[in-house]
Amino acid sequence: MNAPTPREHLAPTARPQGIGERVPRKEDQRLLLGRGQFVGDIRMPDMLDVAFVRSPVAHARLGAIHKPAGMETLVYTMADLQGVAPILAAAGLPGFKRSVQHPLASDKVRHVGELVAACIAPTRARAEDIAAQVEVDYDELPVLADMETAGTSDSRVHDAWSDNVFVETRIEKGGDAASKPDTRRYHRHLRTARQCMMPMEGRAVLCWWDHRLDQLVMYTAAQVPHINRTGLAECLGLDEGQVRVISPDVGGGFGYKGLLLPEEVCCAWLARHLDRPVRWIEDRREQLSANANCREHAYDIAIEVESDGRLVSIECDAMVDSGAYSLYPFSACLEASQVASILPGPYTMDRYTCRSRAMATNKPGILPYRGVARTGVCFAIELMMDAAARDLGIEPYELRARSLVPASAMPFVNITGKLFDSGDYAESMTRAVAALDWQRWRARQRESNAAGRTKRIGLGLSVYCEQGAHGTSVYHGWGIPMVPGHEQCAARITPDGVLELRLGVHSHGQGMETSMAQVAHTVLGIGIDKVRVVHGDTAVSPYSTGTWGSRCAVMAGGAVGAACDVLAQRLIGIAAGVLGKPAASLQLIDGVVKEPGQSGGMTLAEIAYTWYRAPQKVPAGVDPGGLEVVTGYKTQPDTGTFSYATHACAVEVDTATGKVTLLDYAICEDGGVLLNPLIVDGQIIGGLAQGIGTALYEEMPFDTEGQPLASTMADYLLPGAGEMPPLKLLHMETPSPHSKYGQKGLGEGGAIAPPAAIINAVNDALHALGAELTQCPASPERVLAALAEANRGNVGEGAQ
Incomplete structure (x- = not known):
């Protein structure tokens, strides 16, 4: 239809x-x-500001909390928050392990920045002065700062667990796993860096109690006000009619504002307990060092392709670092469960096997950042496709053309059961490659590399499909505790x-x-x-x-x-x-x-x-x-719509400094019927900027003691206008048969493909030197390290 x-x-x-x-x-x-009008613009008479005492250590038993003398009534701990239930985000998947997150730490602290006490004062500055005088006894425990180490460690983030795995998912599809004689196998270990989301406005909360309506009123910078209301009611023991959540203007979200915050629970309780308006405005250091992160994935992945480049199989063991707690409402299962089901992307194949695990570590929990798991899986499969193309000596778009779902097959059910509604993936790739003027850049690359210059040109592309507007069947299948209808x-x-x-x-x-x-x-x-x-x-x-x-x-x-x-x-x-x-x-x-x-x-x-x-x-x-x-x-069926795009780019890699410069960029996307093409352009360009950040700049590193190493904007690098390349943006409009007007969800797509396209271009530039990147961002340090490794003769695995 x-x-x-x-x-x-x-x-x-x-x-x-x-x-x-x-x-x-x-x-x-x-x-x-x-x-x-943002939350920070709202003032109320007799308002108090809150500053939180946050844990300086990543893992410890919590001992005595010493309130400063004479200020005992201005400092609140979990023992003071009578009647407040913990935050629980429990997925419905078999074997999912629950994490109990108290709004203020109770028995243990499990990551740096976890809330320990709330301090109140008429101004934020005075509240921070009080917080600085609170002394806390910590009995430090072994820290699990890396998800792969957490998988084999005897230590536990949550004492009652048998291991450090929130949930494990397995998918096996296809026939005989035996390799054919004419296939080649490529294997890599790939990682994406942990990131912080960076909306212009941080989180902000203002609560007060309306006695006339016997109702808590909360102004909060949130993407999901009704879900926040549900969570608040559960934690505070109120019926939902006693909670009113108002999100005024919100200065960006990207997933960061899609959770119930412990700060919200604390402010709500304090407002009712004190019968005064209570406010907390997040500062950037809190956001960077203490609150939710995103996108830390590891892939042990292998693909098989035939000699002409057709994709035969994918085998993958994936991990997602989900941090210390399962965050409400999406839970720790969302990214890892999606990895297993969407890793095949827009491709056909004979066999598919994937094991994915959501790992618990002593870091802040993760949220679904713009693109959610798709950015990671696109990075994984697209780097593998380019690795095969380089080894076979064919252009990456020629190799992909042999395995993309053809337009004639639409609607198409892929190997994991995803129902692709409509589209022409190959046409999108053809148009993007032509818009970039791929062959002209190839000629420039040959000329530049032949001259022996330290600045080498590389070309890269990536193709993805984005499932949007998916509903009850999909999210129930992923075990999400909040299922849309x-x-x-x-x-x-x-x-x-x-x-x-x-x-x-x-x-x-x-x-x-x-x-x-x-x-x-x-x-x-x-x-x-x-x-x-x-x-x-x-x-x-x-x-x-x-x-x-x-x-x-x-x-x-x-x-x-x-x-x-x-x-x-x-x-x-x-x-x-x-x-x-x-x-x-x-x-x-x-x-x-x-x-x-x-x-x-x-x-x-x-x-x-x-x-x-x-x-x-x-x-x-x-x-x-x-x-x-x-x-x-809701869509019928409610399996969602599938927008898609191809990103193609040219980069310059300076082998002396490791710097990567974007020279040219082309996108051909298909979002079905566009409600407003001007807004769509803005969404894609904004997503591209974020994807460039993922590819080249943004990283939230932690040391072995779980300490965040990028707690200011001087350390956490973001792309600006000067880092944006020349862009050719093309649209295809293939109506979806599942939506009312043929439109498709595409708000996250711009951020999905850039890391894969850009890293593929970097690897194309470095291929003749025997160097290869398998991790993003492609910082100068990583580029130089890859070149040094190549000089030592330790190149990545090729065909097997």
């Missing part, structure tokens, strides 16, 4: 503000003029003809106020300046699992469209009664209900006025539901 194009949903007149138009973002007017939209037309859309998802940079208004305009013909998108408040928005997983354009967009469809029929029904005409003879055209080809009719504002202010004109028999509806939407 092919999805209808958006134009089939339109009334006969073209919609210049509707789906597919490059409409500038509505929200930028206030945000760029400094009129946004229908996404709902509450839509109503006010008496003056303004459309209000209330959504459970939340925007933290995606331009949702604009794109959702465009969907409404497509259905109702209402100007987007007359559409108000209300979100981020659990008191007024429908329940939702929030913004993550590239789901909003598909799920929330579908819900908005479904709600507006219902409103359109009700508008026509009211107008038909007032005009005395059969409803079947009327259409909604450019915001006017009328007979096609005729003048007159009733505008939306006139219909709304009549319904609310002049109901005597409305005859009996009109739908009594009026101009307010709540309806839900």
Whole structure:
């Protein structure tokens, strides 16, 4: 079944503000003029600030906590937080081990920065002075700072566990594992670095108790306000009606703001206990050294290919460093479970075997950062494909073309059971390679390398597919304790003809106020300046699992469209009664209900006025539901949509200094029908910047004692505008048959492919020197180390 194009949903007149138009973002007017409202902008009378005492050691028994004399009532420990339950994020997968995370440490501390005590004062500076005077007795224990060591150690992060594995997943698919005579085997040990997410705004919390409603009110910089409400209610022993979570403007998320924080639980308890507003604003050192990380994977991976380059099999043993605790709500199973199911990427093969483990270590827990496990698995499989291409002496795009799922096979069920909805992966690769002008760069590479220069050119590419907007069956299968269902939209037309859309998802940079208004305009013909998108408040928005997983354009967009469809029929029904005409003879055209080809009719504002202010004109028999509806939407089937792209790049590697410079970059992506191509461009370019950071700069290292070694922005490197390469960005639009308008989730895609493409280009540049990188980021130190290793004759494994 092919999805209808958006134009089939339109009334006969073209919609210049509707789906597919490059409409500038509505929200930028206030945000760029400094009129946004973030948690840090909100002040309340009699407000207290919180500073936390954080553990300076990675693993220790917690002894006595000595409060400074005369300040005992200003310092709170877990023993003071009576009635507060621990945070539990337990997956449903067989064998998953639970971790008990107290909001303030109870028996042990398990990573540097873990909360030990909360100190309150009228200002943050005074609260920090109090925190500095708190003395804590630590009985230090052996530290597990590396996931591979944790797998064989006798020490335990959690005393009751038999090992340090949260959960293990195995998938075995395909036939006889015996190698064929005409195949070659390639084996590598690959790693991705641990990273910090870097939204412009850190986490922030402000809580107070509303006695009139007997309700906790929490302002928090969060992506998943309803999920935060659920978690808070569980920890504090309240019913969910006693908790109201408000997320105002949020300055970026990327997954970092998709969890329930122990700081939130502490502030909520303190606000109720003290009957005063309580606030905590995260500083950058806290964020870097103490709070959630992402993306530390290890792959022991081998592939087999035939002599012409066709992929035959993948064998992989993967680890994900999940840190000390399973974070609420996604749990420690999310990345590792996904690794096993999505590692095959967009390729066909005969056999597939993967074992994946989520390891517990003495580090902060991990969260699903933009791209989640896809960035790691793309890095793993794409580096292996290039290794095979180099050994076989063929171009990497020629090798991939032999194994990409063909367009003629769509819809396609891959070896792990993923249902690819639509697309042409090979065409995307062909266009990206052409946009980069691959052969011209090859000629420049030959010329440069022949001259014996220290600056060598390399070419690389990577292909990926991104499952977005996936739902109940997928997340239940991964064991996620929070399973998404229908996404709902509450839509109503006010008496003056303004459309209000209330959504459970939340925007933290995606331009949702604009794109959702465009969907409404497509259905109702209402100007987007007359559409108000209300979100981020659990008191007024429908329940939702929030913004993550590239789901909003598909799920929330579908819900908005479904709600507006219902409103359109009700508008026509009211107008038909007032005009005395059969409803079947009327259409909604450019915001006017009328007979096609005729003048007159009733505008939306006139219909709304009549319904609310002049109901005597409305005859009996009109739908009594009026101009307010709540309806839900999910894809059918709810296995999600699959966007995809090819990234191709040219780099220059200075073999004297190890510096890598991006020379040129091309992307050809397919996100189905684009709701707003201008916003899509911004999403992809922003994701590319983050992917460049993963490839070349960003790393959160820990020493053997579990101490973070990049606790300031001087140590944790980020790409800036000067590191962005020239970019050619191309779009394909293959509609998804599973979504309402053919759109696909693509919010994370820009960040998935760059590490693989860039490291492949670096390896292409260094291949003639016998050097190869198997880890990112490709820092100057790693490049020089790879060259030194090659000079010693210790090159990586080739064909076997």
